[in-house]
Amino acid sequence: MPECRTCGGALTEVYDFGRQPLSDAFLEPDKLEGEFFYRLAVGMCGACTMVQLMEEVPRDKMFHEDYPYYSSGSEVMRKHFEHTARDFLDTELTGPDPFIVEIGSNDGVMLKAIADAGVKHLGVDPSGAVTERARSKGIRTRTAFFEESEALAVVAAEGNADVIFAANTICHIPYLDSIFRGVAALLKPNGIFVFEDPYLGDIVERASFDQIYDEHFYLFTARAVRNMARRFGLELVDVEHFGVHGGEVRYTIARQGAREPKPAVEELLAEEDARGLAQLSTLEEFGLRVTAIKDDLVTLLTKLRDEGKRVVAYGATAKSATVANLCGLGPDLVEFVCDITPQKQNRVTPGSHIPVRGPEAFRDPYPDYALLFAWNHADEILAKEQEFRRNGGKWILYVPDVHTV
Ligand code: TYD
Structure with a gap:
């Protein structure tokens, strides 16, 4: 029986999309030889309810020097992230020495407003060309995969963070255990980890099956995210649902006991139960x-x-x-x-x-x-x-x- 990539529970396959290429590997027309393919199939964990791919594509095949996705390509998304940055500046980044880290910072679409405000920030992203673009805009960026060892290196070099943010990134990362250990090490005692990704509830409602591809390893629900966070001494304290990218949820996670969960969390969990989002059927x-x-x-x-x-x-x-x-x-x-x-x-x-x-x-x-x-x-x-x-x-x-x- 295949095992859940996060908790080791039994994974049941629900749909097989067949043989698929790397979704962002655009090819030169005269160099089609040796294209990489894998089997794209999705399943659900019977224990923690996490919906995930059955097969994992090695990370450096997807995210490398020539990764061609630039987050600033959409006007709507630029505004969305500018708004996000302003929100952090007004709420979480008001203390004496505020510091925000973004995982998967891409071309710096979110951190730009933070950098312009003169607030300490750091982007971490493995894709060379997009991070080069960010640096050219004055955004401090490390070209690296975020994981536990990278988080510890950031703590040693820069100190702990008030906010760790990630958009359309956490669902790309199969090894969430290392991410959550890294987050737990990097956050200040009252810091928050905020991430947003395509929401399983929207994917099911709109039948938006093309949200499932190599880079989207997980399709999150509030229930699965809460189960995940709790294994690392963290708690889901807020959720916000919005329309960008076909429907996403922004999850806010804090250390257990540090912040009171907002009513929105219980409300979304109840809605997920009513909609049967954790049921195979x-x-x-x-x-x-x-x-x-x-x-x-x-x-x-x-x-x-x-x-x-x-x-x-x-x-x-x-x-x-x-x-x-x-x-x-x-x-x-x-x-x-x-x-x-x-x-x-x-x-x-x-x-x-x-x-x-x-x-x-x-x-x-x-x-x-x-x-x-x-x-x-x-x-x-x-x-x-x-x-x-x-x-x-x-x-x-x-x-x-x-x-x-
Ligand atoms: P997007 O849906 O943001 O993400 P993903 O690649 O993860 O599925 O990709 C949008 C693509 O569409 C990107 O290559 C830029 C392109 N695009 C246009 O060509 N014109 C436009 O007006 C917009 C908004 C996007």
Whole structure:
């Protein structure tokens, strides 16, 4: 029986997405040889309820010098993190010698406002090029994987932290035991560990199965996070649910006894129980919806191709690797994907080998249909691409079901 990566309990597999590539490994078109694949499957622990991948991809295959994801690529996300930074500056970072550490600080989208305010900060991120970008903006950053030994090195060099923050990072890290030991060592006695990640409740509700890929090793709930924290002398003291990235929860964790848990924690736990988020049957039903979406999307794209319509995709997201490879999409069904990230352009998508072009290709001329791979940025993208629909174009969405708008 496979074991839970966090508590060692029995892990039951609930959905197999099959053979999948590294979701952020965009390839040069003439270098497709030797592409790495693994089996993407998701399961739930019967003991601590943690939902997780059945197979782990080695971390340095995913996060390295050329990791191509830049957090500052979305205007909405820039505002979200600016707001987060202001909040910390107003609440937690007001003492005599405040210090904030961010795990997975990427290009410094959150720490920028902290640095500008002259408050002591440190980003820790293993991906070379994105950390270089952060440093060029004046943000103190270590290029390293955060883990217990790195946390101890930070304590020795910089002292303890009031706040440890992480966005869309903790769910990427299989070895959470080392993370939580590191956090416990790095936090000041009344410090807080705040992290936000895609929420299983939203994934199940919207059938947003493409939130499941190599980098998203865990799909958190408040229950699973609380169980995890308690094993390290820590307690879940607050939760906040918000809409970015298709639905996320921000968890606030403190040392046990240091802070009174807010009522929001019990409320979310009760809601999770009522929705059966810790029950296998809920995930099995989710799996049936995934299969239906896959069938509907393939049927629609095949029909459009047979009718001679032009279909391109919008946003070369990591998420889209799961959709494209589960559905067997390729350049025959999707002409190209447009994306603003220079590091992804003129390459092809992992596994599915669909060419990636810059945003200008989208309107040169507009296609008949655009498959919105970056559906989590739908408001932002539909607002700036209104001309596409005025020209008769239609968006194809595939969560919570396949439909056009
Ligand atoms: P995102 O959904 O944020 O994350 P992930 O890769 O983890 O699934 O990725 C958004 C991608 O979409 C990123 O490559 C940038 C691109 N993008 C555009 O091309 N245009 C846009 O207007 C926005 C908001 C994003």
